[in-house]
Amino acid sequence: MATTVPAFSYAPSFAIKPPHTDANASSFIPPSSLSHPSSFSPLRRRRFTRAPVVAALAPSKGTLGSIRKSLNDFMSLNYWVVRDYYRLVSSVNSFEAHIQKLSDEQLTAKTEEFRRRLGRGETLGDIQAEAFAVVREAAWRKLGMRHFDVQIIGGAVLHDGSIAEMKTGEGKTLVSTLAAYLNALTGEGVHVVTVNDYLAQHDSEWMGSVHRFLGLSVGLIQKGMNAAERRSNYRCDITYTNNSELGFDYLRDNLAGNREDLVMRWPKPFHFAIVDEVDSVLIDEGRNPLLISGEASKDAARYPVAAKVAELLVQGTHYNVELKNESVELTEEGIALAEMALETNDLWDENDPWARFVMNALKAKEFYRRDVEYIVRDGKALIINELTGRVEEKRRWSEGIHQAVEAKEGLKIQADSVVVAQITYQSLFKLYPKLSGMTGTAKTEEREFLKMFQMPVIEVPTNLPNIRKDLPIQAFATARGKWEQVRREVEYMFRQGRPILVGTTSVENSELLAGLLWEWNIPHNVLNARPKYAAREAEIVAQAGRKHAITISTNMAGRGTDIILGGNPKMLAREIIEDSVIHLLTQQVPNVELASETVSRQVLPKIKVGSSSMALLAKATLMAKYVSKSEGRNWTYQKAKSLITEAIQFSLSYSFEELEELANEDSEFYPLGPTVALAYVSVLKDCEEHCLHEGSEVKRLGGLHVIGTSLHESRRIDNQLRGRAGRQGDPGSTRFMVSLQDEMFQKFNFDTEWAVRLISKITNDEDMPIEGDAIVKQLLGLQINAEKFFFSIRKSLVEFDEVLEVQRKHVYDLRQLILTGDDESCSQHIFQYMQAVVDEIVFSNINPMKHPCTWSLSKLLKEYMTIGGKLLHESFGGITDDSLLTSLEQLNDAGSIDIVNFSLPNLPTPPNAFRGIRRKSSSLRRWLVICSDDLIENGKYRTTSNLLRKYLGDFLIASYLNVVEESGYEDKYVKEIERAVLLKTLDCFWRDHLVNMNRLSSAVNIRSFGHRNPLEEYKIDGCRFFISMLSATRRLTVEALLQHWSSPMESLELS
Helix, strand or coil, X not given: CCCCCCCCCCCCCCCCCXXXXXXXXXXXXXXHHXXXXXXXXXXXXXXXXXXXXXXXXXXXXXXXXXXXXXXXXXXXXXXXXXXXXXXXHXXXXXXXXXXXXXXXXXXXXXXXXXXXXXXXXXXXXXXXXXXXXXXXXXXXXXXXXXXXXXXXXXXXXXXCCCEEECCCCCCHHHHHHHHHHHHHCCCCCEEEEECCHHHHHHHHHXXXXXXXXXXXXXXECXXXXXXXXXXXXXXXXXXXXXXXXXXXXXXXXXXXXXXXXXXXXXXXXXXXXXXXXXXXXXXXXXXXXXXXXXXXXCCCCHHHHHHHHHHHCCECCCEEEECCCCEEEECHHHHHHHHHHHCCCCCCCCCCCCHHHHHHHHHHHHCCCECCCEEEECCEEEEEXXXXXXXXXXXXXXXXXXXXXXXXXXXXXXCCCEEEEEECXXXXXXXXXXXXXXXXXXXXXXXXXXXXXXXXXXXXXXXXXXXXXXXXXXXXXXXXXHHHHHHHHHHHHHHHCCCEEEEECCHHHHHHHHHHHHHCCCCCEEXXXXXXXXXXXXXXXXXXXXXXXXXXXXXXXXXXCCCCCCXXXXXXXXXXHHHHHHHHHCCCCCCCCCHHHHHHHHHCCCCCCCHHHHHHHHHHHHHHHHHHHXXXXXXXXXXXXXXXXXXXXXXXXXXXXHHHHHHHCCCCCCCHHHHHHHHHHHHHHHHHXXXXXXXXXXXXXXXXXXXXXXXXXXXXXXXXXXCCCCHHHCCEEEEEEEECCCHHHHHCCCCCHHHHHHHHHHCCCCCCCECCHHHXXXXXXXXXXXXXXXXXXXXXXXXXXXXXXXXXXXXXXHHHHHHHCCHHHHHHHHHHHHHHHHXXXXXXXXXXXXXXXXXXXXXXXXXXXXXXXXXXXXXXXXCCHHHHHHHHHHHHHCCCCXXXXXXXXXXXXXXXXXXXXXXXXXXXXHHHHHHHCCCCCCCCCHHHHHHHHHHHHHHHHHHHHHHHHHHCCCHHHHHHHHHHHHHHXXXXXXXXXXXXXXXXXXXXXXXXXXXCCHHHHXXXXXXXXXXXXXXXXXXXXXXXXXHHHHCCCCCCXXX
């Protein structure tokens, strides 16, 4: 029974004080040592008192700012929404005492009880509080983590289809278990979407243990899985995946040739999704559509030639560059030089087109920079994700840009490809009836989320106050001065012993700073897209919060991993195990040792491993030697890593005593797995003790210090970087340093001369930092302008994509209906196609307002027989337009008509194919559709026109059924052929339509010069293209089927 939340009265600070607990959201407590918290503080009643009001008569500047902020919070809608959620929190807490008394079996049985209640008509809202209490208890028993009250609020926000903004370290991953469990009870599937494979696997193993404990099935989608594995995982109650795999699975399902190839839950693949880092997925990556390509073109040889021409052209003389829009424009001199070099009279000649290749070569030269936008590895140009800093091996730039980059670098050119399927993340996630998300930074983009997805952003309070210090932005006139100041600040913090995270915007900048620190013998770690660094990402992040640790990272905001002060004990324990065991099992250990790493390890505090742990490590090492000797050291590095991963998972399922028994068992095989698991558990305890002590020391020194080396194009990305410090009430500080030579200011042509003049007036030293409210305010204003620019781009892309979205949904729904429908459904599609083709022929040659003698009957007959080929030529070869006119006139004078066995007077009677009730009812349904549609104008001869449509449609369908029957093939084979023809013609024309729509989106922008709205032009022409595409699809399908069955032995294999 739900209880009511205690009454609120407010202190002058106007702040809700959530119940206080001492637990840590992300700390690990061994299940064997757990005991339930004995009490939870209720919300306290407060009263207004006169004393603070009197004190406020002469406030300090800091106090006044705090009061103003609290007042603004109190007046915000978010305040009242969160306050309302505390009623649910109180209700969840009221169930806790009862749930704690349940045994493990009784707790697991709650899942079936909830499902039975839902089956009896209760709603998710009716069971929400109790279900949340069950998940909280399960997490406590399996993970040693109890959901804070603010995390209960976060779970409720997700369940309500909103975005939960929770600061870094507040336990978003744990929060997702609440909404995922509740919505999985319906049996329709829940998708938890992360930003990469690593996080999906990590969360499915970590949080999945809670769901499995409660009796739910948990699936995981990873790169490299086959169709059967994917299908099995999508059938689970909760499926963890990343946004890219989800999108490509949806596209591949809509290219499948038969239903056995489908992997998602059709006909309803989408039910409820929780998107982690939702702002990154829906906003940052929303500009890049997912594409599946095919059909290479033959223009690969032109790209290297164009790259040589681009080297001849000089910016400012032969072409001009617009950094903001990333566009280039050839001057008259440039056109002349390019035409002379290519020995052509016209770059835009349709028969010898060079313009596209030259323009792409210039873009590759100016905008696509090595070690910034891409890296070269193994003879390939690999894209670097600007948001996460990771390499995306499967992604390629479209419209010939990637080929131009390959030509610039002298790499092998992969030929152009044609898009066969595409979708944006915005369109993909709009397919979910219910969508939610979580992130640490979304409030600045709330208007965009509301407008595009109808998802409000709710700021969830932190469990502990945020005491991070955000230091003023420092501005420099030159980039050299900025980097020198970054080096000085890193050195200063390093001497104090504080861990430092430096965020850079590119591989190039990260290595520039690394070189500076190396010159001054300052130990550090680098984390960027280069393989030698990326391979050690988990280790680097685990060390980043330790004393004296310095980490230089490209866009750490996208890494998805918290930095724990003192170090991550689990990762450090794993590292110790791997260092002791892996080199004994395999000779394939990758050589990623770096000079900077060696120095960095020397300055980090040594982890003291106890004697018992040393003994267990020695035993594991000895066991690894025996295993290696017996198996001839033929293990791969990946197999050795997998063994350690399995051993760590193994250690979570057994107690220390059980692991000892397994490790000491007499067996013909060496129990390496249990021995490693036992060593890991022991080492983990030592690491936890060390990290706890070191973390306390780091907190005393001031916590993690974050340095941002440039403002990003969005305040939200900067806030993500700031959020790496001060997690869960920890101390920390941040500082951003910018120079007026930074890329953002150049890219947007912002006027920074005023700042240069101001700095020169203040100081003659160009390396001197300036911290002034006026400069900071102006710089942030420039950043807001950049945000508005990109918002307008995203808004335009969404508006354009909405046109294609409607068309895509129609085509994909039709395709799935054909693919998954029964045989009768497939036949009805073909009959509808045939009637529609006949209708188009009739409509284009008649006018129901005028007498049939004015109709183009000769042309009508010719087009009709063209469709049917040999099948209709025998019956209609001798029919003239005069005989058809006479028949129509007789029909117009007829008093009554037998619509079941209808035939035009004196014309061939349709073959007797409509035998049986099913086919006769199908014919009657088509007649009712003909009579009720508004495709034809009302007029004196409307009925005659409709009867002509019916007669020609019936004759075509009956002739088709007759020839199929005469072919003698089994019905199953016939349906396979029909389904294959339907799908392949639809796919063929849809692919061509995508190409046409992409060209149209570029072409309509030119029409703005004629004062015409590009979006409206795109909608009008796009609709016209789509109608033509559907018409052509129907006609080709009908022609192909009639041709196949009229002479099946002569038909070529379908392609």
